[in-house]
Amino acid sequence: MDLRLILSVLGLTLLPGLSVAAGKCERLVVTGSPDAPPYLWQDPQDPKHLIGASADLLQQVAGELGVKVELLYAGKRAQALEEVRSGRMDMLADAPLTINELQSLDYIHPPLLENDYLVWTRKDSPLVYNEVQDLHGHPGALSEKSRITPEFALFAEQHLALARTANLTQAFQKLLLGEVEYVVAGRYSGMAVAQTLSMANDLVAHPQPVDKPGLFLAVSHNSACNDPWLRGQLAKKMTELPASGLTQAALLRNIERWKTQLSQPPQAPVSAPKQ
The missing domain is CATH 3.40.190.10 (Periplasmic binding protein-like II)
Known part of the structure; x- marks a missing residue:
């Protein structure tokens, strides 16, 4: 019988060292740069959300882990970083590796993408x-x-x-x-x-x-989702991605997506392209 079910029946809570995989994190709220196509940018059709290669790849690997992901727009780059630092959002999808941010973020190695x-x-x-x-x-x-x-x-x-x-x-x-x-x-x-x-x-x-700056997944120290199981599983997936063919496919697909958007009249003001 599942450990969580046993403890639930007995009316007990999990001890700190007995955290069940994904037990306290079934949903990740993620943000990042709103203006960095083809990696990540604000969806002109749904400005509350972010789209791009980083979003597609994170959705893929999180889905394999049974974790739901929502990629939300949180403002400009600095605003997005602050939302994650504070724990109001769980993760950055495209964090550059900087020594100063190690005080507030856990970086998942290797990077999700390299630019x-x-x-x-x-x-x-x-x-x-x-x-x-x-x-x-x-x-x-x-x-x-x-x-x-x-x-x-x-x-x-x-x-x-x-x-x-x-x-x-x-x-x-x-x-x-x-x-x-x-x-x-x-x-x-x-x-x-x-x-x-x-x-x-x-x-x-x-x-x-x-x-070749890396674009890392970075989990807030203040996120309830920041546990060893999640970090370890994400690191494993990051290691497997380069050989899977998914990275190149996601990049090429989102280049075409962005080019299509650029060729159309803007529906609403969104952030200017990052690159």
């Missing part, structure tokens, strides 16, 4: 690029909404001349106008923007990433 940042140039560019050092002395651009790692941010500050633009569209426009020689942009967000703006035939994405 490869590539160097993009014009097809007719005279710039010879093989490694990141080749960019030294050449003007480039980066969307100010990009979430690069602290290590690459420091390298860029010390060795690269990167102009910050309001978004990736402006960065690519500067590239095509010859105002910069390259753009550092995410692999998939760059692909979607280039195709949507009919720039794909004019740009080249060099395949070797210059940065």
Whole structure:
């Protein structure tokens, strides 16, 4: 007979060391960036919820564990983080790994996704690029909404001349106008923007990433769902995901989803694209 049923019949409660798997967490309330397609963004058809590759993958793995997940919009990135820190929401679906947040969040390793940042140039560019050092002395651009790692941010500050633009569209426009020689942009967000703006035939994405920030699941220390069973099971699922084929399928599916939305008149104001 199930331990929880036995104790229920006897009118007893579980001892701290006898927590039954998923016993106190049947539903996870999750949030994250509202403007980071194709990973996560606000659903224009249902603005209270978030959609994207991160949402799809988390729904998949949580479903396999018998845990329901609701991806809710909680405001801008900083607001979403505060909701999770406080325990009002249980988890971030796309947390960058930062030392300061270890005081309030438990990160699930490995990351749910990695956001490869590539160097993009014009097809007719005279710039010879093989490694990141080749960019030294050449003007480039980066969307100010990009979430690069602290290590690459420091390298860029010390060795690269990167102009910050309001978004990736402006960065690519500067590239095509010859105002910069390259753009550092995410692999998939760059692909979607280039195709949507009919720039794909004019740009080249060099395949070797210059940065690979992880997008982690991070559970609040103040969440009632934060227990060893859940963290362990999620870590196991994160380890299995890369070989499953689900990650690539989710990314490609959500690139098409986002491109379709970009090509349609907006139904209601939502957050601007992150990348």
